[in-house]
Amino acid sequence: MKTVKSLVLGSAAALLAMSGAQAADLPIKAKAVEYVKVCSLYGAGFYYIPGTDTCIKLGGYLRVEAGLGTNSLYNYATGAPAGAHNRLSNYYTARAREDLNIDTRTATEYGVVRTFFDATFSWTTGGYTGTGSATGGTAYSTAIGLNAAGTATAGAASVNPTDGGVAGGSLGVYYAFIQFAGFTMGKAVSQFDAPWQNYPGNNYDGLWGGGGTVTGVNQFSYTADFGQGITATVSAEDATQYYQAGNLNLSGGSAAGMIGGAYGTNNIGGTRSPNLVGMLRVDQAWGLFQLSVAAHDNHVGYYGASETSGAPADKWGWAVQAALSIKNIPTGPGDTINIQGVYTDGATRYNAQSLAPVSYQIYGGSNVAGAYGSLAFANAPDTVFVTGGAQESVKTWGFRGAYTHNWNAAWNTAIYGSYAQVKYGTVGTAAICANATALLGLVGTCNPNFDISTIGLITRWTPVKNLTFSADFAYSMLDQKYSGTVAAPASAGNAKPAGIYELKDQNSMTLLIRAQRNW
Helix, strand or coil: CHHHHHHHHHHHHHHHHHHHHHHHHCCCCCCCCCCCCECCCCCCCCEECCCCCEEEEEEEEEEEEEEECCCCCCCCCCCCCHHHCCCCCCCEEEEEEEEEEEEEEEEECCEEEEEEEEEEEEEECCEEEECCCCCCCEEEECCEEECCCCCEEECCCCCCCCCCCCCCCEEEEEEEEEEECCEEEEEECCCCCCCCCCCCCCCCCCCCCECCCCCCEEEEEEEEEEECCEEEEEEEECCCCCCCCCEEEHHHCCHHHHHCCCCCEECECCCCCCEEEEEEEEEECCEEEEEEEEEEEECECCCCCCHHHCCCCCEEEEEEEEEEEEECCCCCCCCEEEEEEEEEECCHHHCECCCCCCEEEEEECCCCCCCCEEEEEEECCCEEECCCCCCEECEEEEEEEEEEEECCCCEEEEEEEEEEEEECCHHHHHHHHHHHHHHHCCEEECCCCEEEEEEEEEEEEEEECCEEEEEEEEEEEEEECCEEEEEECCEHHHCECCEEEEECCEEEEEEEEEEEEEC
8 A cells, every 4th residue: 555655646746746847838927819909090891900000991792693685794785696686695694793802001101001902703604606517506605705806705805704614603803902102003993984983873884985994904093182172193004904995907807707896807016005094083072073084005016917018107096084973962862963975086995994895796687578687787996997008096975874863761773874976987987888898798878887875774772781682774776877788698606697687776675683792
């Protein structure tokens, strides 16, 4: 027993000694936990990043939507296969999207340093296009977007080029910029744009009538604040991302290209100058007024395949836009009117904002004897030329606007619309009409000018804060100025046969149903 007792006591003493040694290694007092603190300097939702004087805010939305009558959310039904209006065209297109944005701000002796990042994760319904196979084959398209000429085609580059992927979905980086001492550097909304960008009161993406870069454009800008809500900005912005509607060599026209809404070979050269933008804004309690101007350098490649073929000289295009917002109008609290108008000369994308098509191909029915159907095609580039000749600018003008009425705190309705005209010069008109006669056998009137217009109605219901359900109906009209008939070649992507087609105005009716939770 004495031996056992000695062993127990010895073990206990050893354990106590070890515990004391370990305790001696621990700090006398644990360091206090640094909790996240609210940052009230920049509004609700900001918190200090622990251990720093930088404030951060996380935000975003989750959106679920379905568009009826279009192969692109949410736009004009044109190109292959949306403009075919046959068995290849989607009756609906669905999308689920999560948006995440990160806003950081730090107070410094030079003012606030801000960074902002916004990205989206999307999954969108894909579509099928014809292959032209004798057995009627179709090909699954993982991207239905706009090609270099602005034509809506399957497999072309789009904002989210993997949309419709079976599993992958797509990632879009919308904004990534730094703001400091009046400067904005990085991917941000163009300084030319009105504050509502493409949406004076709508969800519809295809309105003409003003500039719009809802996914941001690379820029280096400076804004001067004169007080009383008066600011002025000068900016150098990327010309290639959204602002090249096309510089077309009409000598490269083809029958298939013309009926597809591409009048020639797109011949854009390397970048030489950013777009130069100036903006003056007055933003006060009554509303807002903004005047914007832009200059765009049209620099093209060579007439032919090599340097020895020569090239036309650069031609500068320009645009001017005015925007007006009127708040607190007598019809009800929070009611607003947003309107804007624009004129462009060789800078078409400042009228046809980044999501609007600049090329159209739409089929329909016909009552003309011997005609298989009807067809409307149109194209709105920046400039056109023929081999050996100078660039000639394409001129446009347009406007868009909306009136929004709040029925109560939960319901509001907006009526909106847009109208634009596209006009070619004498060189462009002559070359396009010569091609239409030689390549398509046009019998009738040749006039490449066209009008494009949209009218729409949207109603939103917000049953609880930050959760909104909406229904948006839009009716769009393509008023092309051709008349008569053409002998059109087959359009494989649309499964349309070669034959006689009546040249006729076309329209598009679309409906968007959306649920969105902001956070």
